[in-house]
Amino acid sequence: GAVVSQHPSRVICKSGTSVKIECRSLDFQATTMFWYRQFPKKSLMLMATSNEGSKATYEQGVEKDKFLINHASLTLSTLTVTSAHPEDSSFYICSATTERGGLNEKLFFGSGTQLSVL
Amino acid sequence: QKEVEQDPGPLSVPEGAIVSLNCTYSNSAFQYFMWYRQYSRKGPELLMYTYSSGNKEDGRFTAQVDKSSKYISLFIRDSQPSDSATYLCAMKGPYAKGAQKLVFGQGTRLTINP
Numbered sequence: 001g002a003v004v005s006q007h008p009s010r011v012i013c014k015s016g017t018s019v020k021i022e023c024r025s026l027d028f029q030a031t032t033m034f035w036y037r038q039f040p041k042k043s044l045m046l047m048a049t050s051n052e053g054s055k056a057t058y059e060q061g062v063e064k065d066k067f068l069i070n071h072a073s074l075t076l077s078t079l080t081v082t083s084a085h086p087e088d089s090s091f092y093i094c095s096a097t098t099e100r101g102g103l104n105e106k107l108f109f110g111s112g113t114q115l116s117v118l
Numbered sequence: 119q120k121e122v123e124q125d126p127g128p129l130s131v132p133e134g135a136i137v138s139l140n141c142t143y144s145n146s147a148f149q150y151f152m153w154y155r156q157y158s159r160k161g162p163e164l165l166m167y168t169y170s171s172g173n174k175e176d177g178r179f180t181a182q183v184d185k186s187s188k189y190i191s192l193f194i195r196d197s198q199p200s201d202s203a204t205y206l207c208a209m210k211g212p213y214a215k216g217a218q219k220l221v222f223g224q225g226t227r228l229t230i231n232p
Contacts, residue, residue, distance in 0.1 A: 107208075
């Protein structure tokens with residue numbers, strides 16, 4: 001399968017600081033990437049859809065000024081959690097699609113980032 | 119009613135048993151069905167990807183889709199302790215311009231006991 005690299009795998013930060021998470025598609029071009037949040041023992045919650053070269057589309061209830069998404073190239077998307085607070089502590093996962101549309105469009109995930117805000 | 123329903127478990131079985139994991143869905147527009155395996159604190163890994171009704175086999179894994187009943191299953195034969203993980207079903211609608219969002223089930227936590 002295609003490889004999606006996510007970094008860092010774990011980050012601990014103080015309340016009020018900003019944290020950047022990177023997501024890279026290593027062996028394919030990803031015109032679309034998705035960012036998810038996952039709470040313990042819960043399923044994935046889609047936060048936003050990121051398209052290369054355009055603004056991200058956020059799901060209802062997700063603050064776009066809190067979670068800044070940049071998709072500047074076909075292989076890199078970043079999620080910045082601004083002015084992080086303890087309630088932002090969670091497991092964040094990115095994903096990227098291969099060929100767009102139809103039978104061959106598959107979604108591959110990064111390894112996730114555990115964010116802990118003190 | 120959720121679009122996709124999946125029993126969260128936990129499900130615990132002895133090594134070597136056949137495991138059956140299931141999801142039901144309500145949206146008849148779903149046409150593509152996937153199973154992901156997720157180990158603790160890791161990203162989901164794509165296991166199976168199916169389109170049509172019927173069975174698809176890959177090693178010890180068999181994915182089954184019944185569109186008439188809106189029901190999908192994943193069977194694991196000769197289960198191993200390394201199969202212990204959370205299994206997520208996911209699905210999406212027909213082809214549309216632009217990448218599509220997947221709808222996920224809640225995930226079933228599976229433990230295979232040696």
